[in-house]
Amino acid sequence: MNVADIEAAATRLSGVSVRTPLLQNHELDQIAGGKVLIKPECLQVTGSFKIRGAYNRLSQLSADDAARGVVAWSSGNHAQGVAAAGAMLGIETTIVMPEDAPQAKLLNTRRLGGEVISYDRYTGDREAIAREIAVQRGAALVPSYDHEHVIAGQGTVGLELAEDSRYLDLPPDQVLIPCGGGGLSSGSALALKDRLPGVSIYAVEPVAFDDTRRSFRDGERRRIEDSARSICDALQTTMPGELTFPINRDLLNQVLTVSDDEVRAAIRFAFRNLKLVVEPGGAVALAAVLSGKLPTAGRTTAIVVSGGNIDVDLFAAIQTEPN
């Protein structure tokens, strides 16, 4: 697993995923006291970065494997990515999703042709359900983060960020990346450290799902309680990945955490100032900058806004809260 795998993924993804732009915003620069580059993966195909890893995995299946279809589990963004990649490649997709997943994510996964199997997020074991289906059907699994092809695909976010920031003559001093299972942060960190060797990289988690922070602190994988709750439906992972964690441990400078209230404020800021629709899990890196979780004055900071799939009712409720 190295940067050549990410470069190969970028070639596969050419014409499939969007090369999302790097945006800048005066209000955000003023708050940060420095330059902030925004990589808006909410503008990506299916509304999050997940198409990158899913397509990179599905497009490398053997013809035999592809013919038997694939199985995945996901709270929604990976589900849409897998369903979309399957639709593009003519591969049948089955996705195990929590029954309380955002409606927009459930509907879009079905609309893209994915077969959705529901389970209870707090009592069911999605991985066990998915593995059973995979065995029954002889279908390949598409893990949402712990697979080299998935990590390499997500790493194209970091690759684009590094290349485009250099093109703008604004190479970041530090990059903040939302972290659930760690696929996006580990893949992107590999690419960023290759292209911008001196860059500092921070993963950002919801404070209630700080498994990567605890694991990073202890130097080995830690599991948090199943009873944790967060508004960030996309980042509710209880333990870092076997493949993703060693990469994150080696390449991250630190793991930051943000509260649900800080996430809500970031979603409001994105609506009012960035004119972007951002989902809770997609807003954690922005939230970390807005709430001053690390020094930004006089520095160039890049943040990944990883997704925008949020239900209308929640979005409207968040917008009408006092700031």
Place this chain on the structure above:
Amino acid sequence: MNVADIEAAATRLSGVSVRTPLLQNHELDQIAGGKVLIKPECLQVTGSFKIRGAYNRLSQLSADDAARGVVAWSSGNHAQGVAAAGAMLGIETTIVMPEDAPQAKLLNTRRLGGEVISYDRYTGDREAIAREIAVQRGAALVPSYDHEHVIAGQGTVGLELAEDSRYLDLPPDQVLIPCGGGGLSSGSALALKDRLPGVSIYAVEPVAFDDTRRSFRDGERRRIEDSARSICDALQTTMPGELTFPINRDLLNQVLTVSDDEVRAAIRFAFRNLKLVVEPGGAVALAAVLSGKLPTAGRTTAIVVSGGNIDVDLFAAIQTEPN
């Protein structure tokens, strides 16, 4: 007034306005039956394209004129553009705004340092009020569309669109541009016709404010009734500009109109699929494509999304309507 003025404006605006990207979206392509390129000026500084024309005008004032400040009238987006340009250049700005302008636009204009003078949109004469203040103070006027420097600044939208679409190897067959007083469409048309001679250009208006459509049909400027109403607060102009209309008459292929309901549906589509916050006036070109106002199958169509400054309450209300 020619494309060299627009190229000069682009140079002045370098580092001031954002070079907004060209976005693409699968759902939109599917609905159109062809490729659609989106130029999202909602991501622009102050949330609309208006900073372009305002800065291009203010930055060319003599030192004497700049010292006496400027006066403008605007429903809100030009107001923010003028206030922001004034703040950047150290020029005092006074803006006459309707008292029912969106709260976000009023607040942002003040926050940017603009002095706001309110009037009643349906009984007051904003131009007369602004001209009186300008005479009293010896201040220069910054018209929202009918000035060569303003038209040239807005034309940089078309210039970027032409250049970036060629870079993507997707030169559009047709471009749709929101139209109020006609500054954005006339300036952009000049640049587009220079860079992409065969392109078709359509202005899009709210059906209740179809002054440019009527004028285009008759070959001379027509005024519509003051009693017209539309959700598109940014496009409530009752007569095309003296400078903008001849350019639009010569370069546009047609003027399209959309209803308020079509605009609301476009704002919902932008939230759900594009993950962009779009204001009513900014959504008319998108609305025209979504509601099939012109053939798009098998063609490459570019649309300008001209602004995203919408109040939370209206946005939430539109999102929760049935489609």
